[in-house]
Amino acid sequence: MTLAISSAIIIILWAIVLTILERIIPYQKGYKIFREGYWMDLFWYTIVQSYFCGILIANIIQALDAWTGFSHFQIASKFPLIIQIIFFFLIHEIWQYWFHRLQHSNKFFWRTHEAAHATPEVDWLVGSRSHAIEILIAQTFEFAPIILLGASPEVPIIKATLDSVWGMYNHSNIRVNHGPLIYIFNGPQLHRWHHHKAYSKCGVNFATKLSLWDWLWGTAYLPEKNVLPEYGLQNPNYPSYNYLKQLILIFRPFRSKKIGSKKLASHNSFLAGSAE
Ligand SMILES: [Zn+2]
Ligand SMILES: [Zn+2]
Structure with missing residues (x-):
């Protein structure tokens, strides 16, 4: 069995395990397996978008490599596989933390991210709701160093598997307590x-796998009491369950404060809400 097939099997099995755990030890009770938007997230985000973004990212990185010729030097593959994985894991974690912070602080980048925050329920599948532009930027920056530095061919597959498995875990509606490990490893x-x-x-809590960065850079938040969060966007007009609208709405004009643009502003607000 190839590593790629093993990876696909691990991801599917992990989805099943989390679905079962969400029934046995739910954090919030009353969630349905097939919640509103489930099939949209699975079909459009997880399958269709991932497939096309994957092809595009591979082509971008190939073009970068053809232009620079960096992978020819095979710098990374001179190190043991485990060292390569730890190295690329760490640099990606730091990059992802700061990119995620940018998405929450910049008007345009927030639009590439608001779909991820738009559901009133958060379960293992919600982590798939990343805009195509977000995926293209985040994953090109993630995988380009791996390819350009000539890492072993196992590295991108292991890294992608880890991303999927951990992302699903972070969003799963399960009651877990990391104990003191919460200061290092991220989770639901x-x-x-x-x-x-x-x-x-x-x-708050921008980290993906290592919560360490949030504690280190002052963005960690963990309430002491056992309380329930309220999920979703503050704007009720956002099309939470329409993939195509979510895809194109990042290109809507920014609301202007100029006199005479009231009509346009109210139109924008109606279309996508006041995320900005
Ligand atoms: Zn976010
Ligand atoms: Zn999330």
């Missing part, structure tokens, strides 16, 4: 607060 215990309505603009 912290990440659910990232999706809390009140924090969607300012942002």
Whole structure:
């Protein structure tokens, strides 16, 4: 069995395990397996978009490599596989933390991210709701160094598997307690607060796999009491369950404060809400 097939099997099995755990030890009770938007997230985001973005990213990186010729030197593959994985894991974690912070602080980049925050329920599948532009930027920056530095062919597959498995775990509606490990490793215990309505603009808990960065850079938030977050965007007009609208709405004009543009502003607001 190839590593790529093993990876696909691991991801599918992990989805099944999390679905079962969400029934046995739910953090919030009353969630349905096939919640509103489930099939949209699975079909459009997880399958269709991932497929086309994957092809595009591979072509971008190939073009970069043809232009620079960096992979020819095979710098990374001179190190043991585990060292390569740890190295690329760490640099990606730091990059992803700061890119995620940018998405919450910049008007345009927020638009590439608001779909991820738009659901009133957060379960293992919600992590798939990343805009195509977000995927193209985030994953090109993630995988280009791996290819250009000539890492072993196993590295991108192992890295992609880890991304999927951890992303699904972070969003799963399960009651887990990391204990003191919460200061190092991210999980639903912290990440659910990232999706809390009140924090969607300012942002807390930006890390993906290592919560360490949030504690280190002062953005960690973990309430002491056992309380329930309220998920979703503050704007009720956002099309939370329409993939194509979510795809094109990032290109809507920014609202202008000039006199005479009221009509346009109210139109924009109606279309996508006041995320900015
Ligand atoms: Zn976010
Ligand atoms: Zn999330």
